[in-house]
Amino acid sequence: xxxxxxxxxxxxxxxxxxxxxxxxxxxxxxxxxxxxxxxxxxxxxxxxxxxxxxxxxxxxxxxxxxxxxxxxxxxxxxxxxxxxxxxxxxxxxxxxxxxxxxxxxxxxxxxxxxxxxxxxxxxxxxxxxxxxxxxxxxxxxxxxxxxxxxxxxxxxxxxxxxxxxxxxxxxxxxxxxxxxxxxxxxxxxxxxxxxxxxxxxxxxxxxxxxxxxxxxxxxxxxxxxxxxxxxxxxxxxxxxxxxxxxxxx
Amino acid sequence: xxxxxxxxxxxxxxxxxxxxxxxxxxxxxxxxxxxxxxxxxxxxxxxxxxxxxxxxxxxxxxxxxxxxxxxxxxxxxxxxxxxxxxxxxxxxxxxxxxxxxxxxxxxxxxxxxxxxxxxxxxxxxxxxxxxxxxxxxxxxxxxxxxxxxxxxxxxxxxxxxxxxxxxxxxxxxxxxxxxxxxxxxxxxxxxxxxxxxxxxxxxxxxxxxxxxxxxxxxxxxxxx
Numbered sequence: 148x149x150x151x152x153x154x155x156x157x158x159x160x161x162x163x164x165x166x167x168x169x170x171x172x173x174x175x176x177x178x179x180x181x182x183x184x185x186x187x188x189x190x191x192x193x194x195x196x197x198x199x200x201x202x203x204x205x206x207x208x209x210x211x212x213x214x215x216x217x218x219x220x221x222x223x224x225x226x227x228x229x230x231x232x233x234x235x236x237x238x239x240x241x242x243x244x245x246x247x248x249x250x251x252x253x254x255x256x257x258x259x260x261x262x263x264x265x266x267x268x269x270x271x272x273x274x275x276x277x278x279x280x281x282x283x284x285x286x287x288x289x290x291x292x293x294x295x296x297x298x299x300x301x302x303x304x305x306x307x308x309x310x311x312x313x314x315x316x317x318x319x320x321x322x323x324x325x326x327x328x329x330x331x332x333x334x335x336x337x338x339x340x341x342x343x344x345x346x347x348x349x350x351x352x353x354x355x356x357x358x359x360x361x362x363x364x365x366x367x368x369x370x371x372x373x374x375x376x377x378x379x380x381x382x383x384x385x386x387x388x389x390x391x392x393x394x395x396x
Numbered sequence: 397x398x399x400x401x402x403x404x405x406x407x408x409x410x411x412x413x414x415x416x417x418x419x420x421x422x423x424x425x426x427x428x429x430x431x432x433x434x435x436x437x438x439x440x441x442x443x444x445x446x447x448x449x450x451x452x453x454x455x456x457x458x459x460x461x462x463x464x465x466x467x468x469x470x471x472x473x474x475x476x477x478x479x480x481x482x483x484x485x486x487x488x489x490x491x492x493x494x495x496x497x498x499x500x501x502x503x504x505x506x507x508x509x510x511x512x513x514x515x516x517x518x519x520x521x522x523x524x525x526x527x528x529x530x531x532x533x534x535x536x537x538x539x540x541x542x543x544x545x546x547x548x549x550x551x552x553x554x555x556x557x558x559x560x561x562x563x564x565x566x567x568x569x570x571x572x573x574x575x576x577x578x579x580x581x582x583x584x585x586x587x588x589x590x591x592x593x594x595x596x597x598x599x600x601x602x603x604x605x606x607x608x609x610x611x612x613x614x615x616x617x618x619x620x
Contacts, residue, residue, distance in 0.1 A: 279584070307567070323465050324566075
């Protein structure tokens with residue numbers, strides 16, 4: 148490499164530093180598409196860079212407790228952020244609800260789900276995919292729905308459990324499970340032609356899926372992104388993407 | 397150890413056992429052919445057999461899920477023949493594990509067969525031993541150390557498998573939940589005590605298996 152080449156390399160290394168800070172944001176996989184849009188607008192506005200690290204909320208929590216270098220954590224529930232708060236790992240006062248998750252029962256087959264929850268009572272399917280109810284918030288909500296419909300016992304042997312809601316979605320999308328409880332946001336993100344048939348689960352059938360976020364570092368850029376996510380424009384985008392947002396705090 | 401953990405252990409041992417038997421049945425003729433064949437297809441087949449060494453298990457799991465789906469190339473044929481759904485079943489996990497552990501059985505066998513060389517087989521042939529007889533009473537005993545290595549590696553590698561079974565298992569307790577998945581579940585549920593217990597058990601089991609292999613290798617290792 149000639150001198151010009153070295154200079155170019157050096158310039159490329161220095162460039163991101165000049166352009167702003169780099170943030171690492173751990174995000175529950177169900178929120179990733181929306182987080183991407185919000186990160187893009189934030190980057191365009193401020194010149195900072197946002198690196199999104201998607202994963203299951205429980206795993207991300209375990210990594211944070213072990214010192215993973217995240218600035219912000221967008222969890223899929225309230226439990227893990229509360230724990231982090233109790234353990235004194237967050238910037239005080241930064242635990243906020245950024246979205247309320249909704250469930251959809253989905254089949255890629257347009258003819259399959261015709262009468263809402265009726266298919267769950269009839270049970271004329273082979274496999275039903277859900278996120279793991281033991282630790283995934285959407286899985287826990289799916290379990291509550293099945294319990295309130297009185298179908299949990301009957302359907303338990305036919306459940307396949309994804310590590311998180313993204314894997315539950317993939318089980319259905321690939322055709323290996325005919326049905327699955329997925330996040331409403333995932334369903335809305337599908338092209339209209341591939342939405343098949345669905346039953347938007349009424350919110351009163353499960354405890355609210357309160358998705359909370361916490362600031363893990365006091366850096367100004369991290370605070371700025373935290374505030375960015377709560378702006379009215381951001382909340383509108385979140386609502387349009389298939390979530391509800393809490394009433395103004 | 398909880399009921400579910402015990403079941404996960406049993407399923408893991410069953411899966412590893414069935415997979416190892418199938419691998420020895422498939423792997424022996426394949427390794428024999430690889431050890432003796434010549435021709436331009438040989439490198440391609442060898443590369444294909446070694447592929448699971450390089451591929452992330454998630455790649456294998458992802459393509460298996462695509463292939464085994466009712467509309468997938470394999471799933472459609474199985475369904476047409478009246479076979480069972482393979483995804484999220486024990487049979488499906490066996491298929492995944494056989495593919496993923498293939499090189500761990502074939503390569504030791506291939507090396508053992510190659511190490512015998514042509515000489516003992518030629519001698520046997522001059523004593524009018526037929527090809528089957530030559531294989532059974534000359535090649536097999538001479539390659540016994542290779543068989544031992546292949547068995548232990550195939551078994552141990554299946555016990556340690558995670559990515560493939562995570563993708564195609566569906567994590568059904570008592571059916572497709574294996575030990576590695578159960579540990580992962582405990583960690584995600586923040587039940588670190590159970591995770592510790594199972595992990596330490598698996599660590600000990602793996603160490604004992606490898607220790608056994610080393611000792612067996614020392615006593616019968618003059619051949620390979």
